[in-house]
Amino acid sequence: MIELHFAPGNANLAPHFILEELGLDFKLTQVDRSVNAHKSPAYLKLNPSGRIPVLVDGDLVLFEAAAICLHLVDTHPTCGLAPALGTPERAHFYKWLMFLTNTIQPDILMYYYSDRYTTDPDGGPAVKEAAENRLIDFYTIIDHHLAKNGPYLLGETFSAADYYLLMVARFGRSLKTSPRDMTHLGATLEKITNRDAVQRAFASEGIEAPFL
Ligand SMILES: N[C@@H](CCC(=O)N[C@@H](CS)C(=O)NCC(=O)O)C(=O)O
Incomplete structure (x- = not known):
């Protein structure tokens, strides 16, 4: 299942909107910023820059919100959220x-x-x-x-x-x-x-x- 590591209102919002629009089965995992969980060794394994968000899609671990958005759009080519390639x-x-x-x-x-x-x-x-x-x-x-x-x-x-x-x-x-x-x-x-x-x-x- 797809998992989005998020903190409320952070740079996870755009990927989250897309996940909702696609109607995918996904799980939200909250990163506790009050204890700097985004700088913990476990989180830094997912994103060495210690920033939110991270998307885990099977074996794929992806950071950078725009890259996550493009990945979601690319893996759902009929979703209508991006024009045809090469145009x-x-x-x-x-x-x-x-x-x-x-x-x-x-x-x-x-x-x-x-x-x-x-x-x-x-x-x-x-x-x-x-x-x-x-x-x-x-x-x-x-x-x-x-x-x-x-x-x-x-x-x-x-x-x-x-x-x-x-x-x-x-x-x-x-x-x-x-x-x-x-x-x-x-x-x-x-x-x-x-x-x-x-x-x-x-x-x-x-x-x-x-x-x-
Ligand atoms: N270029 C990154 C920026 C992500 C980013 O800066 N996220 C902020 C929250 S909106 C963050 O993790 N801040 C914590 C920090 O920089 O220590 C992306 O788009 O994913």
Whole structure:
């Protein structure tokens, strides 16, 4: 059976939404962050970087949330969560997923763990502020894209990248300009949040409204 190692609201959300959407039989295993279980020898065997999530699928042990999403989509090719391989639509799907995981997510980490990104003991707040400003710029890029090409990242076609968008936009909910308050991005996030798969995942992680 597929097993997802998670902590409520962490980077497991996008894989969790997909697992729910696919209707798969899967098990959730909570990583107890209060005792740093993600840095324990047992967890580090699954993910040497000590980060959440990890997916175990038979003999396959996979870390990195975007890789997990792509694996789930690839192993369920008829699920409709990604355009056909080799098409321009698939290329845009990769582009948005990579923008979210490779451009936005590192700044999310800089925002939440700013002290890790400087050797200056007083430098954390400046790192955090710079990350916050960059994040607002990046969310604005998505807002402008959705204004012309929405309602989803791939236009009328919903995809796994939209689940990833909800996860990384939710991480930005405490910014001075929240993604939920951006006209087009906010409307898109609400649509995605209302999907049954999302509501089931939030409920099983114990996440209550407001979701954004
Ligand atoms: N690039 C990784 C990032 C995962 C990540 O940073 N997860 C956070 C929780 S959202 C975490 O494990 N933080 C604990 C830590 O860094 O010590 C992924 O997408 O899987």
